[in-house]
Structure formats: C-alpha cells, structure tokens
Amino acid sequence: MSSINVDNKSMKLEVLILPVSDVNRAKGFYESLGWRLDADFVTGEDFRVVQLTPPGSECSFIIGNGITSAVPGSLQGLHLVVFDIETARAELVGRGIEVSEVFHDVGGIFHHVGYEGRVPGPDPERHDYASFASFSDPDGNGWLLQEVKMRAPGR
Known part of the structure; x- marks a missing residue:
C-alpha cells in the first residue's frame, strides 16, 4: 500500500469561486485561455458547478x-504568475483575448487599483513581481499577469 504524506500544518489554496452571469459564456472564455476543464456537473436548472484550472496551477x-451570491464581475486583482510576461501576453492575444x-x-512595489x-x-530593472499585464473575463472579473522569474525565499 502506498501512502501520501500530508503536512498537518499546511493550508493550500486550491479552489476559488468566480462569480459569472452566463456559465456557458464564461466556460468558453476560460477554455479559450487554454485552461483545463476539470468538471462540469449539472444537478438541476439552478445548480451547476464548472471547475477549470490554468496551465501549471495548483489552484x-x-x-x-x-454557488455564490457575489456579483458577477466583482472579483478584481486575480494574479496569474508567469515566467515571461511578454510571451504570456502574446499567447493570450494570439488566442483572441484583449x-x-x-x-x-509608478511606486514600484505593487500595482494600484484600476489603471x-x-x-x-x-x-525597467526587470525585478520579479514588478511587471504586469491585465485582462478581464466577459463579466469584468479582473486578472493580472505578473512576471516572476525567481521566487522570493520561502515561496
């Protein structure tokens, strides 16, 4: 028998709920990004769960x-960490994403809200965690690509 070691002190963020108004439209959008479709369960007219995962993500x-009472489009500042921001941006643009x-x-630490x-x-110095590009899903949920080539210690 094999066993899996689980650290009883670990807390891993594995799933986030994204509020959307049209599940089929949102599903198509995220699949067009190249995200893996993990599940699509329908148990009635008023309940459907669709799970998608970005490439290489554990979340x-x-x-x-x-599944949520949050207003569609109300999540902002969701980060997708990429190794090369220009390549990642070009790939999304090539998939038809704005x-x-x-x-x-301007402050060099973290992006401000909005624009x-x-x-x-x-x-200019290509510091890790300091270069971004943004996009939104059809409902307005806001995403940021963030370039990280070398993670900070302990990450």
Missing part, C-alpha cells in the same frame, strides 16, 4: 449557478 476556479500592454507601477499609477513597459 482551480469554479464558475456555476447556485490584454493590456505590459506595465509596471491608476500604470507606467508603460515592464519594470
């Missing part, structure tokens, strides 16, 4: 009916 996203130009923040403080181009 999945659920969209559906009857993606902002690459930017860094405030955006400086065109990647971080």
Whole structure:
C-alpha cells in the first residue's frame, strides 16, 4: 500500500469561486485561455458547478449557478504568475483575448487599483513581481499577469 504524506500544518489554496452571469459564456472564455476543464456537473436548472484550472496551477476556479451570491464581475486583482510576461501576453492575444500592454507601477512595489499609477513597459530593472499585464473575463472579473522569474525565499 502506498501512502501520501500530508503536512498537518499546511493550508493550500486550491479552489476559488468566480462569480459569472452566463456559465456557458464564461466556460468558453476560460477554455479559450487554454485552461483545463476539470468538471462540469449539472444537478438541476439552478445548480451547476464548472471547475477549470490554468496551465501549471495548483489552484482551480469554479464558475456555476447556485454557488455564490457575489456579483458577477466583482472579483478584481486575480494574479496569474508567469515566467515571461511578454510571451504570456502574446499567447493570450494570439488566442483572441484583449490584454493590456505590459506595465509596471509608478511606486514600484505593487500595482494600484484600476489603471491608476500604470507606467508603460515592464519594470525597467526587470525585478520579479514588478511587471504586469491585465485582462478581464466577459463579466469584468479582473486578472493580472505578473512576471516572476525567481521566487522570493520561502515561496
């Protein structure tokens, strides 16, 4: 028998709920990003669970009916960490997704809300965690690509 070691102190974020207004439209959008469809369960007119996972991610996203009271499009600042922001952006654009130009923040620490403080181009010194590009799903849930080539210690 094989066993799996589980650290009883670990807490891993594995699933987030994304509020959407049209499950089929959102499912098609996220599949067009190249996300893996993990599940699509329908148990009635008012309950459906669709789970998708971005490539290489350990965290999945659920969209559906009857699973959240959050307003469609209300999630902002969801980060997808990528090794090369320009390549990742070009891939999404090639898939027909409207993606902002690459930017860094005027303060150099973390991006501001919305479009405030955006400086065109990647971080001039190409610091990790400092270059971004943004896009939204059809409901307006806001995503950011964030470039990280070398993770901070302990990450």
